[in-house]
């Protein structure tokens with residue numbers, strides 16, 4: 001079996017042999033981009049190279065970029081544990097051309113690597129193109145010999161990429177692998193496309209135009225290529241399994257959570273083990289890149305991820321903090337490719353232990369309240385937003401943790417009610433504060449406090465002295 005580590009290496013070796021510079025992954029916290037919470041695609045570290053603001057000593061490159069999609073535009077947090085193909089942390093393999101080669105060469109590389117180097121049967125692959133991109137359609141016919149019915153024209157934004165309202169943009173072409181008709185799902189563009197049968201493995205972006213205010217202004221003088229392939233998804237294909245969570249890396253992590261909790265890794269507990277394995281990776285890599293749990297910003301996203309995993313550890317019956325004990329197996333699996341993980345191991349362990357120790361103190365009480373609140377509810381019912389807010393405010397339950405806890409029973413949360421309760425608490429706090437006189441500066445103080453999120457976890461901090469704004 002080809003290991004995930006071998007597949008990463010073989011991708012980079014292939015592109016290096018084709019003249020690409022081998023570029024190490026950038027950290028998860030993006031430099032010079034305050035609009036982005038975490039790096040969420042392989043092209044992010046190269047943004048300024050594509051726009052011409054920055055030059056590099058190479059015109060083609062390849063990387064395996066660490067990505068986190070747990071907030072913002074791309075939020076896959078809620079998918080984890082429930083689809084075969086989504087993680088909060090994953091690696092995006094990518095090859096890039098900065099005004100060097102274009103469509104024909106990009107398709108040739110992708111096809112050669114998948115079918116020749118890696119031996120994936122051509123008949124398992126389907127490509128999509130943007131509906132107006134006849135050029136890409138013809139190239140797939142010519143280079144890959146794909147029959148026309150397996151080159152699917154898609155008219156939605158899924159197949160048109162843009163850096164923002166201003167900047168480079170262009171059509172994309174995505175490659176899907178058919179895991180077989182024993183799995184529910186249909187080809188892209190069909191009504192069953194959301195199933196797990198046809199899995200998108202690789203997205204080729206053809207940066208071809210320049211746009212301003214979302215209007216295409218003309219062709220780029222030097223069209224470029226940006227591609228992204230999920231390492232874990234292609235590992236599933238090459239290891240002959242359907243599910244990313246059955247690949248070597250995840251199997252090892254899941255076996256460890258099984259061993260440490262004594263809970264079976266199949267059946268009812270499967271999703272919990274998957275969430276733990278996934279969130280261990282994102283937590284570990286985020287801490288290694290300098291993010292620590294906090295009540296605002298990046299640190300709050302990390303805290304949400306950690307607490308969600310910790311609730312699942314609780315479901316598995318863990319009587320003591322669990323997550324920190326899984327770090328050695330994470331380092332064993334991934335420390336070879338990412339030395340920062342080895343360096344940060346003591347910090348990752350200490351951070352997880354501290355967070356889990358604190359969270360366990362209130363978790364049991366919060367879950368008891370949730371059980372009471374849902375005792376008279378059934379499938380299809382909605383938890384009042386006020387209850388979700390109380391869990392958040394008093395027990396440190398991030399909103400999505402409550403949602404996740406109710407999901408297996410087919411229940412949901414009243415989001416509007418939650419938001420209203422939050423707004424009401426903020427207004428009450430403001431009202432209580434007013435009357436002290438200096439109105440303008442008071443307002444300013446509240447704006448800052450809200451921005452920094454000091455009203456989050458107020459109950460929690462009141463009981464545990466954690467109230468400082470981080």
Ligand code: ATP
Nearest residue numbers: 069076085086087090200201202203228229230233
């Ligand atoms: P999907 O439609 O399956 O959510 P996507 O279209 O959002 O994927 P892209 O933004 O095109 O994904 O990213 C490029 C590649 O990165 C995808 O083809 C896929 O292989 C991989 N990828 C994207 N999101 C995830 C994720 N959450 N976990 C694992 N791999 C992912």
Ligand code: MG
Nearest residue numbers: 069074075076
């Ligand atoms: Mg997606």
Ligand code: MG
Nearest residue numbers: 158174200203
């Ligand atoms: Mg997609």
Ligand code: MG
Nearest residue numbers: 158174200203
């Ligand atoms: Mg895509």
